[in-house]
Amino acid sequence: MNELTKGAQLIPNGMLDDNYPRNMWWCAAHVDEVTDKPLARWLLEKPVVMYRKADGTPVALDNRCPHRWAPLSEGRVIDDQLVCPYHGMEFGADGVCTRVPTQKMIPKTARVQSYPMREAGRFLWIWMGDPDKIDHDPVDMGYQxxxxxxxxxxxxxxxxxxxxxxxxxxxxxxxxxxxxxxxxxxxxxxxxxxxxxxxxxxxxxxxxxxxxxxxxxxxxxxxxxxxxxxxxxxxxxxxxxxxxxxxxxxxxxxxxxxxxxxxxxxxxxxxxxxxxxxxxxxxxxxxxxxxxxxxxxxxxxxxxxxxxxxxxxxxxxxxxxxxxxxxxxxxxxxxxxxxxxxxxxxxxxxxxxxxxx
CATH class of the missing domain: 3.90.380.10 (Naphthalene 1,2-dioxygenase Alpha Subunit; Chain A, domain 1)
Incomplete structure (x- = not known):
C-alpha cells in the first residue's frame, strides 16, 4: 500500500458494477403510475412491464415476449391478460401464455418471468429475487x-x-x-x-x-x-x-x-x-x-x-x-x-x- 492509498475505503460501493441485492423490496412505481395500460420501466437492469388487473391487483412481468422478443409494454391488457403487440400471444399475471391466436397448442416454454408486487404508502414495490426468500413486507409507509x-x-x-x-x-x-x-x-x-x-x-x-x-x-x-x-x-x-x-x-x-x-x-x-x-x-x-x-x-x-x-x-x-x-x-x-x-x-x-x- 502506497502513501496515496493509506486510509482508503476498504469496502468500495461498487458504483461501476452490478451492486443490487435481489432479495429485497425495491420501489417500482408510484401507485398512480400503474393502471390498466402497460407501463415499461427498467429495474435492476431488467426490462419490466407493469399493469393492473380489473380488481386493482398490480402485475409485473419481464417486458420481452418469448416468441420474437417484442416489448410487451407496447401491447394492451384484455381481460387481465397482457396481449403482445406483435402476434397477439396472451400472458396471464403469472407470466404463463394462455393463448396463441395462430394455433391451439401452446408451447410449454411460452412464459415470461413474473415478479411479486405489494403496495406500501404511495408506492408499489417489487421483489426481483427468489420469491421463496420473501420473509418481510416492504417498509411501512402508512403515514403517507x-x-x-x-x-x-x-x-x-x-x-x-x-x-x-x-x-x-x-x-x-x-x-x-x-x-x-x-x-x-x-x-x-x-x-x-x-x-x-x-x-x-x-x-x-x-x-x-x-x-x-x-x-x-x-x-x-x-x-x-x-x-x-x-x-x-x-x-x-x-x-x-x-x-x-x-x-x-x-x-x-x-x-x-x-x-x-x-x-x-x-x-x-x-x-x-x-x-x-x-x-x-x-x-x-x-x-x-x-x-x-x-x-x-x-x-x-x-x-x-x-x-x-x-x-x-x-x-x-x-x-x-x-x-x-x-x-x-x-x-x-x-x-x-x-x-x-x-x-x-x-x-x-x-x-x-x-x-x-
Missing amino acids: TNPDWSVVTAYMEVDANWVLIRENVLDLTHIAFLHAKTFKQGDWENPAEVSMEGETIVYRQDFEPSPLSPLFCAGFGFPDGKIVKREQEGRMPSLAVSFSDWNVHDIDAVPGERADYLVRGAHIVTPGKRGETHYFFAAAFDVPDVSDEVLEQTKANILGAFNEDKDLLQKIQALVSQDPRGLEFPEINLGADGAGVRVRQILKRKLDAERSA
Whole structure:
C-alpha cells in the first residue's frame, strides 16, 4: 500500500458494477403510475412491464415476449391478460401464455418471468429475487396515506449509481455547501451521531435555534425565516429507503397552542439500467389539509434543491466511469461518513449472502 492509498475505503460501493441485492423490496412505481395500460420501466437492469388487473391487483412481468422478443409494454391488457403487440400471444399475471391466436397448442416454454408486487404508502414495490426468500413486507409507509398528514411526492431519473444517492442523503453536511442557495440551512457543518438499531442505520443531531429552511416554512404556515429549535433524525430501514425527520419546535408558541411539528422526507432509490437510478421521494407534513398550492410550491422547491444533487452526482458517476483508474483511485472517509460506511457494510453482507447461496 502506497502513501496515496493509506486510509482508503476498504469496502468500495461498487458504483461501476452490478451492486443490487435481489432479495429485497425495491420501489417500482408510484401507485398512480400503474393502471390498466402497460407501463415499461427498467429495474435492476431488467426490462419490466407493469399493469393492473380489473380488481386493482398490480402485475409485473419481464417486458420481452418469448416468441420474437417484442416489448410487451407496447401491447394492451384484455381481460387481465397482457396481449403482445406483435402476434397477439396472451400472458396471464403469472407470466404463463394462455393463448396463441395462430394455433391451439401452446408451447410449454411460452412464459415470461413474473415478479411479486405489494403496495406500501404511495408506492408499489417489487421483489426481483427468489420469491421463496420473501420473509418481510416492504417498509411501512402508512403515514403517507394518513389524512392527518399532507404529502407531496416526486420522481426523477438520475444517471448515477443508486449508492451515490443513498450516501448523499445520509450525510447532510453537504447541505451547508451544495444547497446554500436552496435549503439555506447553513448550520449543518458538524457530523451527526450515527448508530445502529438492529439493521437500521440511525443518525441524530440537535441544533441551536435558527431559521427553518424556506422549503418547509409554508407547509407549517410559518413565515420565511422563522426561528425554530430543530432536531434531526434519519433512519435507513432498508437499502432502498431512508427517512429524514425534521422535528421542529416553535419557540414562540404561546401556552395552549401547538409547538411541535414534523416534516418527514422519504428517499427511495431503485437501480434501473447500469449506472442509472430511479429516485422517488416524498415530503410529508404532520399537518392536515395543506393547500394544493403550497404543496405544489414545496414540490417545486424540493426539485430545485434535489436537482443540485442530481447534477453533481451525475458528474461524479461520469468522472469515475471515464477515469481508467475507476474504483482504484484512493478514497478517504471523514467523520461525517459514519452512515455511508454502514451502508457499504450492509450492502456487502447482502451481496455476499446472495452470491454464496
